[in-house]
Amino acid sequence: MRFDPSARPRVTVAAIVEQDGRFLLVEEQTADGLRLNQPAGHLEVGESPLQGAVREALEETGRVFVPTGLVGVYLSRSQRQTASGHQDVSYLRLAFCGEVSAADPGRALDEGIERTLWMDLDALRASASRHRSPLVLRCVEDYLRGQRFPLELIATDPSVFG
Numbered sequence: 001m002r003f004d005p006s007a008r009p010r011v012t013v014a015a016i017v018e019q020d021g022r023f024l025l026v027e028e029q030t031a032d033g034l035r036l037n038q039p040a041g042h043l044e045v046g047e048s049p050l051q052g053a054v055r056e057a058l059e060e061t062g063r064v065f066v067p068t069g070l071v072g073v074y075l076s077r078s079q080r081q082t083a084s085g086h087q088d089v090s091y092l093r094l095a096f097c098g099e100v101s102a103a104d105p106g107r108a109l110d111e112g113i114e115r116t117l118w119m120d121l122d123a124l125r126a127s128a129s130r131h132r133s134p135l136v137l138r139c140v141e142d143y144l145r146g147q148r149f150p151l152e153l154i155a156t157d158p159s160v161f162g
Helices: 049-061 121-126 135-144
Strands: 010-019 022-030 033-037 040-042 065-082 085-100 113-120
Touching (some): 010 049, 010 135, 022 049, 022 121, 040 049, 049 085, 049 113, 065 135, 085 135, 113 121, 121 135
Parallel strands (some): 010 085
Antiparallel strands (some): 010 022, 010 040, 022 033, 022 113, 065 085
16 A cells, blocks of 8 residues: 555544433445444535534434534544545544434435434444444544543634635
């Protein structure tokens, strides 16, 4: 595997939500089959990381996410199979913790999302081979250790919205 130094990380945002010792996850179709992930996705042009996390949680779970803290910033790297071979991809993930509303039963979930589910830590650890990335468990473990940073740590310049 050869690293392409010109490859830039793709920015993603994730919502870490705990209720009664269980964590909100989505089961989604990926190129590697059915995988588990936090409500997460790519940051879009014209939105702050907080706005992206709120949007992704709503699109993937039908729930309104209210961020209360930043759990961490993570850099990971993986390879994806493409028609022309392997592609080396890096991701920069901003993981936020917070609370969610009840699910809106009338709201369709994002394409590829099969369902939402709640898993406790033991079930989450036991399903590690089905995680979309190793960051799924890492973010939960950091959250459980009490790792939190104020939301003000993430600043978005007004030029992003213009």
